[in-house]
Amino acid sequence: MDKDIFSARPAKAILPDITINHDRTLERTMAEPIKLLPGIAPITSDYDGFILDLWGVIHDGVKLYDGVVDTLERLRSADKSFIMLSNAPRRSTAVVELMTGMGVPEKFCDHVMSSGEATWQELHDRTDPWYDGIGNHCLHIGPERDRNLLDGVDFEFTENVSQADIILNTGPWLDDEKVEDYEELMRQSAALDIPMLCANPDLVVIRGGTRIICAGALAARYEELGGRVRYLGKPFPSIYPHCFDVLGIADRSRILAVGDSLRTDIAGAKAAGIDSLLVLGGIHGAEVGMVDGADPDEMKISDMCVRENQKPIAAISEFIW
Numbered sequence: 001m002d003k004d005i006f007s008a009r010p011a012k013a014i015l016p017d018i019t020i021n022h023d024r025t026l027e028r029t030m031a032e033p034i035k036l037l038p039g040i041a042p043i044t045s046d047y048d049g050f051i052l053d054l055w056g057v058i059h060d061g062v063k064l065y066d067g068v069v070d071t072l073e074r075l076r077s078a079d080k081s082f083i084m085l086s087n088a089p090r091r092s093t094a095v096v097e098l099m100t101g102m103g104v105p106e107k108f109c110d111h112v113m114s115s116g117e118a119t120w121q122e123l124h125d126r127t128d129p130w131y132d133g134i135g136n137h138c139l140h141i142g143p144e145r146d147r148n149l150l151d152g153v154d155f156e157f158t159e160n161v162s163q164a165d166i167i168l169n170t171g172p173w174l175d176d177e178k179v180e181d182y183e184e185l186m187r188q189s190a191a192l193d194i195p196m197l198c199a200n201p202d203l204v205v206i207r208g209g210t211r212i213i214c215a216g217a218l219a220a221r222y223e224e225l226g227g228r229v230r231y232l233g234k235p236f237p238s239i240y241p242h243c244f245d246v247l248g249i250a251d252r253s254r255i256l257a258v259g260d261s262l263r264t265d266i267a268g269a270k271a272a273g274i275d276s277l278l279v280l281g282g283i284h285g286a287e288v289g290m291v292d293g294a295d296p297d298e299m300k301i302s303d304m305c306v307r308e309n310q311k312p313i314a315a316i317s318e319f320i321w
Contacts, residue, residue, distance in 0.1 A: 034301045035314040039321045040071065040258070040277065043314065047256040049247035050075065050082040051240075051274070054095070056260030056282025057319045058084070061207035064102050065281070067320035072108045074321045083111040083246045085257075087233040087264060089146050089170035089199035089215060090116040111246050115233025116149055116170070119199040122232065123153045123168075130230050134195060135165030141182070141218065142170030142199075149199060161188045167196040169222075171215040179213060179221050186218070190227040201231045202264055204283055211283075216264075234259075235268030258319065260284065262308040270310065278305075278312040279319055290317070 037043065055061055058068050075082060088095050094116070096109045122128065138155040140147060149168065150157070158164050167189060172181070189196070202214035219229045233239055249255055255274045259265020260282025269276035280288050280296050287304055289297035301315055 032302060032306070032311070033298065034278070034305055034312065036296065036298050036301065037314045037316050039316055040319070041074075041321050043256070043277070044075070044078060044080060046254075047275070048080060048251075048254040049249045049256075050080060051243050051247075051255065051257040051269070052082050052084045052319075053234075053257075053259035053261070053265050053279075054084055054086040054088065054099070055202075055205050057258055057279050058099065058104065059102055060209070060282075061205065063208075064104065065318055067318065069104065069108075071319055071321045072104075076108070081247050081249070083113060083243050084109070085113050085234065085239065085243055087115045087200045087202045087214075089119065089142065089149065090114060091120055091148055092117040094145075094148065113239070113242050113246075115201070115239065116146070116199050118232045118239055119168075119197065120149050120151075120153070123150065123155065123197075126154075130195075137163050137165045138168050139164035139166070139189070139194070140168045140170070141173070141185075142168070142215065143173060146170035146199070161185065161192065161194070164189070164192075164194050167194055168199065169196050169215045169218055170199045172213055172218070175207065175210070175212050177213070179217050182218055182221070186222050186225055186227065190222060190225040193228070195228040195230065196222050198229055198231045199233070201233045201235065202261065206283055206285075234261075234264040235271055237268075237271045240268070240272040240274075256313075262305065262310045266310045266312050267308075276310075276312045278315040279317075280315050281318045 052058065059065060086095055092112045092114050095114050096112050099109055100106055136155050137158045138150060139158055139161060196219060198215050198219035200215040203217045205212055205214050223229050247255060252274050257265060257269035257274055257276040258279060260279040266276045266278055280290060284304065288300045296317055305311060
């Protein structure tokens with residue numbers, strides 16, 4: 001990165017708590033109960049196809065959750081079809097390599113779609129009018145491992161804001177960084193009206209028990225600064241038609257999305273017109289009381305869903321049968 005950009009970056013600050021405080025009494029009055037299930041078995045007969053989130057459902061970024069392989073085996077044995085849909089900002093092949101490396105059998109990885117794959121396709125084709133007039137010099141915000149999103153596409157990397165035609169945002173450069181660390185860079189970019197392509201709309205993720213910001217958190221701040229952002233991935237409906245084509249199920253009421261984020265997985269399912277199941281052990285775990293091995297608090301689950309205006313059909317603590 002250019003020296004003038006690095007020198008402008010402030011010392012690291014603590015990311016403010018984005019949880020909005022509400023009157024708890026009012027929330028409890030309004031909240032509709034969300035059924036808490038012991039696993040997915042009680043509802044599998046209601047659906048023929050499943051869209052499965054990865055991070056927070058299948059793995060935590062470091063290792064698989066207990067019971068995942070057994071659950072996938074049981075779904076396959078019950079003649080249920082599924083596709084894995086991730087907001088990972090990298091190609092689908094890279095996502096598959098990560099999962100198999102963690103221990104997911106290859107036979108379960110035949111259908112994987114990622115926001116990174118959708119991003120690569122858009123950058124390769126550039127058919128959407130949003131790209132009209134955008135040159136081919138790209139400033140990448142994100143770790144080195146995500147740079148394969150520009151493999152085989154007509155873009156060149158630049159590390160100088162003044163030379164950039166577009167920002168490819170795949171997340172922070174380092175896991176311990178905060179949104180505030182990018183403030184000066186984003187202010188410079190917004191002032192120059194450089195459009196940003198966000199390859200992962202997630203705000204946060206839990207990696208091995210540690211909370212890490214995602215590209216979506218940077219993109220949200222960029223919009224606040226007046227920057228233009230195009231998002232690819234959940235909860236935006238454009239990511240779902242590929243999943244429906246793979247599943248081949250005409251009746252959308254027979255498709256269930258399973259995810260751990262109300263903002264992306266559950267809201268995305270709602271926008272796509274399908275049911276959803278919330279997995280609590282991911283990013284919302286602490287919010288619903290799952291701390292130090294404690295069981296989730298059902299009222300907290302309902303309060304949280306009301307606050308986010310989302311209504312999954314039920315919730316499960318973890319993705320088990």
